[in-house]
Amino acid sequence: MKILTLLFSIVLSTIGSTLSAQTSSREILNFDKNWKFQLDDIQEASSLGFDDSRWQLVDLPHDWSIFGPIDRDNPSGRGGAFFPDGIGWYRKNFQMPNADQGKRVFIDFDGVMANSEVWINGVHLGKRPFGYVSFRYELTPHLKFGAENVIAVRADNTDQPASRWYTGAGIYRHVRLVTTHAIHIDQWGVFVSTPDVSAKNASIKIQTKVINTSGSQKEIILLTEIVDSKGKILQKLETKQRVPAGGSFDIEQQANIKNPELWDIAQGNLYQALSKVMDGKTVIDQEITTFGVREFRFEPSTGFYINDRNIKIKGVCLHHDGGGLGAVVPMKVWERRLNLLRDLGVNAIRTSHHPFAPEFYELCDRMGFLVMDETFDTWTAPKNHAEYGYNLYFEDWWERDTRDVILRDRNYASIFSYSIGNEIRDNLDSPDGFKKYKDQQDLIHSLDPTRPVTMGLFRPNSQNVYDNGFVEMMDVVGQNYREEELVAAHKQNPARKVLGTENGHTRQAWLALRDNPFMAGQFLWTGIDYLGEADWPAIVHDFGLLDRIGGMKARALQRKSWWTDEPVVYAVRRETNAGGGELVPDWTPKDFDTYDVAHLEIYSNCEEVEVFLNGKSQGIQKVPNDASPVNYNLTFEKGILEVIGRNQGKQAAIHNLQTAGQPFAIKLVADQEEMNNDWDDVTHVMAYVVDENGVKCPNADNLIYYEISGSGKLLALDNGDRVDHSSSKGKRRRVYRGEGLAIIGAESGSGKTMLKAVSKGLHSDEVTIQVKEVKKSRNKI
Structure with missing residues (x-):
């Protein structure tokens, strides 16, 4: 929402006079601050009058598992990096003003890990097993206006092992409170697509779902304004429509953009559709939808095209953790990581093996990265070290979860394909396997017909999918590893569109892509080391181009x-x-x-x-x-x-x-001199152990003590060591191969932050970062 708010401020600077005499009932309130947390299963915690005065005060996003301790006997096992499991409760008190009576009030969660249940004033609202899905509950019927209200959330991570990688635990993504008029645009109710794109003209289709929760039919006007990146209104579209009481209506509008700024690799050119629902001349609801103008397609013989230009997809798979930050990852961390990957030639990301936080896709939109958006790691068949995962819930939840993922993500310009499974162990050589795939693909096509669907096939020859007709259902044939099999599959049927969905770092894998025009691209396993999928005493999987603090490995230099x-x-x-x-x-x-x-x-x-x-x-x-x-x-x-x-x-x-001499000093290097007092803005400070000539000592493992003062706080300490079990949340940590990382966030409004690093026998160093105040207010659009 931060990015959308910024974009909207640009829009307002241009069209503020248009809105000055109008009011809007939509209000979006950041709901991350001042939650109470308790790691325990307390059944009474859902009730309105429960005493939570002794609970810990936390801000969201919050991942309690990353605080440890790491223990070989923790049930999460190798998949969960041996971090703890359990049940966490969250509660938040808030008031709704009397002026909001008659409006609709919703709470939006970007993700809760896992098996979440939510209550408002003791009333149970629902349960969502899938920890990676975004979801909404309506609070309106159960609210007390002008009085105290309590939201309670239970997150249950006790069924373990549940994942083949570290998931985090708790409310680890953002939460918002949304207030609207009784007549309003549905959640994820605007879909902008670009059916025809060229350098001279782009056709825009806007589909908007308007809901009327009032007791009477209403004639509304839907006014949609197409706005460019400079805030200039390019076109206004106006549609009158009667919306039935207690019902909804889907409105379609068409527009054209002359000489569009195309979204492309490394060119995050974006537009906005400002949708206003009007009762006469009064704006009663509005929504901003950011979109890009671009064209994607696959050709069987020549691979992938963007904006009619044939390119190779040079991608990496990523898991969602941020090393020592756990599952709570500010966007500045991802921005740094993506810039490091881009320097190696990477142009695409596969969200393995689940949907990421919405702001990650916004970042990829802005930076110009292609994204393969993946839904599930398992269907019904379990996987080793994750027997109590989504496989237990797939049959009951796949349709709702898939629907929510696609509706949420379909406007992101960066997404060029959906993947609905990774190395699925269900029997694909059977009618049941065919049906599971086709049901998911058909649902996605109905919600978003603009993008192809694939999956990461696992040992396809053993499942007979190249001969039984299975891959002929797929929009694009995706296969993990065994590149020669995928080449042979295309030669068997040259009409197949093929893509490596997961690939190793070998030269043979690269040559399969380089030397075969029909190979659209590949996604390396992985771009960055991640927590989990490691055998004790290791807690980190080390197949990345980069280690978890961004250090480049030899394979990264070769890839470049x-x-x-x-x-x-x-x-x-x-x-x-x-x-x-x-x-x-070295x-x-x-x-x-x-x-x-x-x-x-x-x-x-x-x-x-x-x-x-x-x-x-x-x-x-x-x-x-x-x-x-x-x-x-x-x-x-x-x-x-x-x-x-x-x-x-x-x-x-x-x-x-x-050649380095003996360790002599610590050298601190910050990636920025100033940062905003904003959750998503952090400063990375690399700590190097150097000799007296300033040459990094690659064999040093000195223990560094960090002292921070002023307006900042230490969010995490980290290094690239796979077997380091020390806490990332303390004030000391060893360097590994001569380097470590401190991540600093803002603690208070503004001022200077000083970070000092000391170690026995070494000269110390310190850096200063200026924190700038960012004014925060209730976000009314």
Whole structure:
């Protein structure tokens, strides 16, 4: 909602005179502050008069599980990263003004993990098992206007193991209170699509569902204004319509945009549709819908097109946790992560394996990332280490959950495809398997006919889906791994549109995409390391291009040489002598006495590379056409390793590695000098252990103590170590491979925040960040 509010302020600056004499009954109130929380199962906590005075005061979003402790015996197991489970209760007292009587009041949850139940003034409103779905309850019949009201929420995470990755626990996404007129636009009731798009003209279709909860039929006017990114009204559409008492009506309007600013990769050009429901000249409700003008399509022989341009989808799968933040992830964290991934050539995200928070899609819209929006990891068949997951609820809930996901997400410009399953273990070689897939796809097509549907097939040959007709139902054939099987499936039937929905980091997987025009793209597993799916003592799955604090691994440097157009060259070495151990991007062995021969891999998209050790050339080699690295075996010497990439004999890229001395000091580097007093704005402060020349010590694991003062607060401390069980919520944490991360949020209105880092035997360092006040008010639109 923050982004939509900002966009609306742009609209108001242009058309404020139009609204100055009008009033609107829609009011959206941020409902995140001042909740009471208790980790216990207290049945009486749903009642109006329950005494919660001793409960903990928390603000939302809130993930209580990330506070730990991590324990091998926790029932969440390897999937949940051995974090605790349990039942959490939340309560919030609030008042509704008498002036709101006669209006409709709703509470919107962006996600509660999991098996949530909600009460208002002791009245049970409903239950939602799926922790990733957004949902709404109407409060109107049970409210006390001019008096105290109580919302109570129970989140039950005791049935474990429930997930193959860390989910978080509690009300871990935002909550809003929405007040509307009796006649209003339905939740997710506006759908904007762009049926025909070109550089010269775009046709816009706006479908709006208006609800009349009053006792009488009403003639309303739906006024829709198309507004560009600068706040200029491009077109006004006006429709008169009678809406029956207690009923609804779907209104369709058409518009055209001349010479549109197209949404594209890395070009987050966005428009808004401002929908006003009017009773005569009075605005009684209005809604803002942000959309992009673009065209997506798949062609069987040539893959994926955006705006009539053929490209490869270079995607990564992501889980939703933010490392030490758990499931509570401010958008500044995602923005930093997405920028790091973009630098590697990534242009697409798969939300594996569930819907993300709505503001994540807004961010992808703005940044120009493609998104595959995925609904479920399981249907009815369970998966190992997640036997008590969504498989228990799929049959009763898939239709409602799918409907809510699609209605919520269908206006995001970034979403180019829906996926309805990941490595589904239900029998797809059966009528029942066919029906489950088709029912979901048909529902999505009915709600959003503009995007194709796929799924991540699992060992498709063993399920016979390439021969039994199953994949012929799919809009796009998606397959996880076994790239050669997907290539063969297309050759078996060239009419199939094919896409790698989950792929490894291997060169063979990349060549399957690079060398086959019909392969639309692939999604690597994964973009970033994530909590869970790890065997004790590890608590983190480490298949990311980046570790969980954003550190680039060797595979990320290689990927950049394959996926970016800019000239690059990078050197990495085997960590132990004579070709053993991991690949690391440094020139500082752990044991200088036993490290004699360094095995190098050079990643480059240049024509040739040359390696220098302490200024002496180690030879020139051509970069192979088969995307394999250039290899050197060198006798190790302390000093500087330099690698140069050349095109047509001229230097195009350079990369240096320098041997580090003994740890000498801490160096703090903040990613911004000032931040807003806003939940989504945080500052990342990297802590490096360096030698006396400022060279990072890649083998350092010093324990760092952090002291914060002023207007900020420590949200999390983290590092890239898979087996570090220390709390991310304390004030001290070790660095890993010489680096750590502190994430700082704003504590109070404005002022300076100082972060100091100290460690025994090292020179300390500190940084200062300015916090700026952001005025907050009830959001009336």
